Amino acid sequence: MIGATTVRAESLTRKFGDFVAVDGISFEIHAGEIWGFLGPNGAGKSTTIRMLCGVLQPSAGRAEVLGYDVARDPEAVKTRSGYMSQGSTLWSDLTVEEHMRLYAGLFGMYGAHQRDAVEEWMERIGLAQRRTQLAGSLPGGYRKRLALACTLLHRPQMVFLDEPTSGVDPLSRREFWDLIVHLSEDGTTVMVTTHYLDEAEHCDRLAFIYGGRIIALGAPAELKRAPSAGVTVEILSRENLRILDAVEDAPFVRSASMYGSSLHVTVERSDDVARLQNTIDARGLGVQRLAPITPSLEDVFAGIVKAGRPA
Amino acid sequence: MNWNRVWTIAVKEYTQFFRDRRTVAATMLLPLIQVVLYGYLSTDVRYQPTVVWDLSQTAESRQLLRAFTNSEYFSIKYVARSMNGVVRRIDGGQALAGIVIPPNYATLLHQKKIPKVMVAVDASDATAARTALSVAQAIGSSVTQRMQIKQLQMSGVPAPQVGVDIRARAWYNPGLRQELFLVPGVLALVMQFTMTFLSMSTIVRERELGTLEQLIVSPIRSSELLLGKMLPLMTIGYINVTTILLLAVFWFGVSIAGSVLLLYFTVLVFFFTTLGLGTLISTIAKTYIQAVQLVQFFLLPSMLLSGFIFPVAAMPRVLQWFSYLVPLTYFLTIVRGIIVKGVGIGYLWPQILLLMFFGFVVFATAVLRFRKRID
Ligand SMILES: Nc1ncnc2c1ncn2[C@@H]1O[C@H](COP(=O)(O)OP(=O)(O)OP(=O)(O)O)[C@@H](O)[C@H]1O
Numbered sequence: 001m002i003g004a005t006t007v008r009a010e011s012l013t014r015k016f017g018d019f020v021a022v023d024g025i026s027f028e029i030h031a032g033e034i035w036g037f038l039g040p041n042g043a044g045k046s047t048t049i050r051m052l053c054g055v056l057q058p059s060a061g062r063a064e065v066l067g068y069d070v071a072r073d074p075e076a077v078k079t080r081s082g083y084m085s086q087g088s089t090l091w092s093d094l095t096v097e098e099h100m101r102l103y104a105g106l107f108g109m110y111g112a113h114q115r116d117a118v119e120e121w122m123e124r125i126g127l128a129q130r131r132t133q134l135a136g137s138l139p140g141g142y143r144k145r146l147a148l149a150c151t152l153l154h155r156p157q158m159v160f161l162d163e164p165t166s167g168v169d170p171l172s173r174r175e176f177w178d179l180i181v182h183l184s185e186d187g188t189t190v191m192v193t194t195h196y197l198d199e200a201e202h203c204d205r206l207a208f209i210y211g212g213r214i215i216a217l218g219a220p221a222e223l224k225r226a227p228s229a230g231v232t233v234e235i236l237s238r239e240n241l242r243i244l245d246a247v248e249d250a251p252f253v254r255s256a257s258m259y260g261s262s263l264h265v266t267v268e269r270s271d272d273v274a275r276l277q278n279t280i281d282a283r284g285l286g287v288q289r290l291a292p293i294t295p296s297l298e299d300v301f302a303g304i305v306k307a308g309r310p311a
Numbered sequence: 312m313n314w315n316r317v318w319t320i321a322v323k324e325y326t327q328f329f330r331d332r333r334t335v336a337a338t339m340l341l342p343l344i345q346v347v348l349y350g351y352l353s354t355d356v357r358y359q360p361t362v363v364w365d366l367s368q369t370a371e372s373r374q375l376l377r378a379f380t381n382s383e384y385f386s387i388k389y390v391a392r393s394m395n396g397v398v399r400r401i402d403g404g405q406a407l408a409g410i411v412i413p414p415n416y417a418t419l420l421h422q423k424k425i426p427k428v429m430v431a432v433d434a435s436d437a438t439a440a441r442t443a444l445s446v447a448q449a450i451g452s453s454v455t456q457r458m459q460i461k462q463l464q465m466s467g468v469p470a471p472q473v474g475v476d477i478r479a480r481a482w483y484n485p486g487l488r489q490e491l492f493l494v495p496g497v498l499a500l501v502m503q504f505t506m507t508f509l510s511m512s513t514i515v516r517e518r519e520l521g522t523l524e525q526l527i528v529s530p531i532r533s534s535e536l537l538l539g540k541m542l543p544l545m546t547i548g549y550i551n552v553t554t555i556l557l558l559a560v561f562w563f564g565v566s567i568a569g570s571v572l573l574l575y576f577t578v579l580v581f582f583f584t585t586l587g588l589g590t591l592i593s594t595i596a597k598t599y600i601q602a603v604q605l606v607q608f609f610l611l612p613s614m615l616l617s618g619f620i621f622p623v624a625a626m627p628r629v630l631q632w633f634s635y636l637v638p639l640t641y642f643l644t645i646v647r648g649i650i651v652k653g654v655g656i657g658y659l660w661p662q663i664l665l666l667m668f669f670g671f672v673v674f675a676t677a678v679l680r681f682r683k684r685i686d
Pocket residue numbers: 016021039040041042043044045046047048086
């Protein structure tokens with residue numbers, strides 16, 4: 001199965017009135033892949049996912065999921081995929097167990113088959129003790145767990161997760177990602193959006209969407225090495241903040257930000273590193289260390305956005 | 312149609328409905344309150360409290376008063392000793408009617424002269440007053456007739472054959488009892504209101520909360536989703552109808568003249584109109600508040616035009632045409648026909664067919680619009 005195409009988007013476009021939320025994007029997701037979808041607020045991530053799930057009609061373009069045309073055969077797509085929406089909307093007046101039974105029933109699992117799946121997932125996601133609790137009274141993180149369990153209950157081959165970990169505590173986030181990696185090892189294809197770039201490192205490939213267009217796409221390591229990523233320099237100094245002040249607006253600097261106790265500055269090309277050094281020296285600021293490093297994804301994307309041009 | 316999915320939605324809807332105590336209470340109590348309120352607050356035209364000033368105080372005058380009491384329309388509650396006393400009771404609203412019998416009542420009768428008995432009626436309630444007056448007149452003439460016959464018989468003449476005997480009779484509801492008229496109306500109104508409102512809100516609320524999207528990403532079809540949502544509402548509707556009928560029979564002593572089975576079948580037909588209207592409104596309104604206003608916008612005129620309050624036959628012609636566009640009109644006619652007149656499908660089939668037609672049109676439009684908005 002690996003290598004086959006699970007999702008194929010061709011010039012997918014969605015307009016809301018005159019506003020173009022998704023602007024003719026094309027991409028492919030391979031079977032068993034964890035495909036991360038990154039981008040600032042309002043970039044068009046959720047809109048894209050909703051078109052792929054058959055919830056939203058594209059204004060133009062087409063999409064294929066698991067070999068079925070989403071517009072022509074939505075039921076086939078819906079039966080075989082799972083969608084966890086960004087809000088992870090639940091029915092506040094239904095209990096944990098009632099939710100799981102509802103989803104199981106909607107996806108064609110009945111009787112003993114349904115009971116087993118519900119029990120299995122309640123155990124797996126740590127909700128068994130809360131089975132009779134109303135969803136409306138669950139803490140935020142548990143709501144996400146429940147939504148995830150409901151999405152995965154029917155063993156979909158393709159899973160769309162829209163910010164599954166927002167509002168989830170760090171420990172649970174790690175559990176979520178263990179589960180996602182596990183799914184992908186079992187052959188499930190996962191398309192996931194997140195604003196946590198440490199999570200993005202788990203993805204096989206990443207797409208960065210900005211203003212409705214995909215402006216960078218590739219494996220995390222590729223993106224960091226790409227010339228378009230620029231060169232990231234780590235600076236260690238006791239005067240980090242003053243250095244930040246000094247270089248932030250320099251024309252050759254794409255982005256500069258504090259990164260723990262050090263300062264990361266991304267410049268356009270490798271010869272810009274010397275100019276950076278000169279700028280700092282000119283201000284008479286002391287530096288312990290100034291050296292190119294492998295950028296973090298945060299550096300890469302900060303750079304891409306600042307450059308404001310497609311990679 | 313995948314019935315398992317329909318059932319899954321129905322189970323969800325039942326669970327949610329019965330979990331919300333306040334909605335359950337409101338839905339179940341509404342028909343009870345309506346029936347009881349209308350049943351008690353409506354003016355029962357019978358047993359009107361009456362004040363009497365009998366200046367004659369004879370066997371004859373007492374016989375006349377008995378005739379009044381026997382009619383069941385007058386109930387002698389007060390005895391006055393002056394005209395002032397009579398006026399005071401009527402002015403004070405304690406009595407609707409006053410009867411004054413002159414002192415020479417018996418004497419005049421014996422002299423074969425016509426005594427004048429005064430019956431005064433408080434006409435602020437026109438319906439009750441009109442009924443009371445015409446009943447009083449009828450009592451007058453029947454008492455006179457009886458006395459004439461008696462006198463003729465006493466003088467040895469055989470009783471004459473009366474040539475013409477006109478008797479006005481209130482058909483179907485001989486006692487002119489309001490409950491009998493109101494029960495079908497309340498039943499129709501509660502059905503229309505509750506079903507339209509509940510079907511509207513089950514969709515609109517789900518859309519506002521974003522949970523409708525959760526259902527749409529599942530493989531369920533819009534027709535299955537709608538049916539799953541409507542089935543529990545039908546159960547609630549039947550519970551309401553049954554409550555109203557039981558209350559009418561065991562509390563107000565109304566007897567259902569026609570076939571209960573036919574009544575329940577008509578309710579089923581009417582569901583298409585009410586649930587369809589609710590669904591239709593849910594596809595038009597953008598917010599819950601808007602939807603609530605739309606429900607009122609549709610239901611208020613249909614209540615006024617349907618003949619629930621004003622008889623359709625008494626409306627201006629143009630309004631009559633409009634009232635024939637209101638499905639509630641047909642439903643009301645059918646329900647009144649079954650409960651009050653005891654007529655069957657032989658008489659009611661045109662109304663039932665029209666109700667089916669309207670139900671089909673409304674429901675089909677609603678389903679099409681719902682499907683479009685979802686996809
Ligand atoms: N139903 C709608 N009507 C009008 N505009 C919409 C609608 N849905 C989304 N948009 C707009 O489309 C753009 C993209 O929204 P989308 O939700 O896809 O962004 P996103 O990348 O998921 O953002 P976030 O990270 O905040 O979730 C936004 O500007 C949003 O305001």
